Amino acid sequence: MNNKEPVIKIRKLKIAFGSKVVLNEIDLDIFPGETLAVIGPSGTGKSTVLKVLTGLLAPTSGSVVIEGQETNSFDEVQWDELRKHMGVVFQYSALFDFLTVGENVAFGLRRHFSLPEEEIQERVEELLKLVGLPDAKDMMPAELSGGMKKRVGLARALAMEPQIVYYDEPTAGLDPVMTMTISRLIKKTQQKFNVTSLLVTHDMESVFTCADRVAMLYNGKIVQIGTVEEIKNSTNPVVRAFISGQELKKED
Numbered sequence: 659m660n661n662k663e664p665v666i667k668i669r670k671l672k673i674a675f676g677s678k679v680v681l682n683e684i685d686l687d688i689f690p691g692e693t694l695a696v697i698g699p700s701g702t703g704k705s706t707v708l709k710v711l712t713g714l715l716a717p718t719s720g721s722v723v724i725e726g727q728e729t730n731s732f733d734e735v736q737w738d739e740l741r742k743h744m745g746v747v748f749q750y751s752a753l754f755d756f757l758t759v760g761e762n763v764a765f766g767l768r769r770h771f772s773l774p775e776e777e778i779q780e781r782v783e784e785l786l787k788l789v790g791l792p793d794a795k796d797m798m799p800a801e802l803s804g805g806m807k808k809r810v811g812l813a814r815a816l817a818m819e820p821q822i823v824y825y826d827e828p829t830a831g832l833d834p835v836m837t838m839t840i841s842r843l844i845k846k847t848q849q850k851f852n853v854t855s856l857l858v859t860h861d862m863e864s865v866f867t868c869a870d871r872v873a874m875l876y877n878g879k880i881v882q883i884g885t886v887e888e889i890k891n892s893t894n895p896v897v898r899a900f901i902s903g904q905e906l907k908k909e910d
């Protein structure tokens with residue numbers, strides 16, 4: 659895997675809010691077709707990484723290269739173009755309340771492509787089948803459970819056939835059964851579409867189910883990066899504490 663050029667190459671990325679340094683010169687590579695999980699306690703900067711990678715937050719310093727393009731000098735038009743290659747599954751599924759499930763899934767397609775209506779409907783039905791909700795097309799988001807909303811969010815993220823998919827805490831707030839369902843869906847998505855994925859989570863179950871490699875973020879640094887096996891067998895006390903579910907105190 660590592661002899662390929664990374665799809666995402668992060669170098670010495672620093673993010674500071676005033677005097678508070680959230681990411682302290684981190685390096686990270688994400689290779690084609692892999693699912694990399696970024697784990698770490700709440701407030702450690704996981705979502706911040708995703709904000710940088712989607713162009714919502716500019717680095718304080720450092721470099722982010724996506725699909726071979728240095729994004730530091732990007733304007734909004736260039737980010738928009740790059741975002742067409744990216745699907746994002748948000749922490750709070752972020753569906754539009756006033757649109758049906760089908761219209762939510764079709765939203766990006768309608769906005770970015772001029773496809774015949776028949777093709778849009780076909781694509782929407784296919785995606786809803788993929789996420790296990792073949793009959794939900796005409797439902798409203800308010801009628802859905804949390805797990806169903808996450809699945810619709812995933813269908814929407816996949817609608818544009820992205821090369822890169824970002825997941826922000828996709829299993830947060832779900833029961834163990836739905837957590838497993840979503841984790842398997844992430845795995846299936848990777849296998850079916852060969853997407854490059856970045857999974858941000860503090861849920862180890864989903865990491866063990868769908869990640870290839872894992873990076874642990876703590877106090878602004880990546881304290882360890884390795885395969886799922888390497889992380890499971892880590893001797894790093896911070897990593898061990900985190901994966902065994904102990905509370906980690908932040909050093910301020």
Ligand SMILES: Nc1ncnc2c1ncn2[C@@H]1O[C@H](COP(=O)(O)OP(=O)(O)O)[C@@H](O)[C@H]1O
Binds near residue numbers: 680698700703705
């Ligand atoms: N716009 C902002 N202004 C100031 N502080 C922020 C801002 N965004 C995030 N932070 C801080 O950065 C830290 C990391 O946040 P976040 O990336 O959301 O953590 P995580 O996703 O790991 O829970 C938190 O302490 C948060 O309060």
Ligand SMILES: [Mg+2]
Binds near residue numbers: 704705706827
């Ligand atoms: Mg977060």
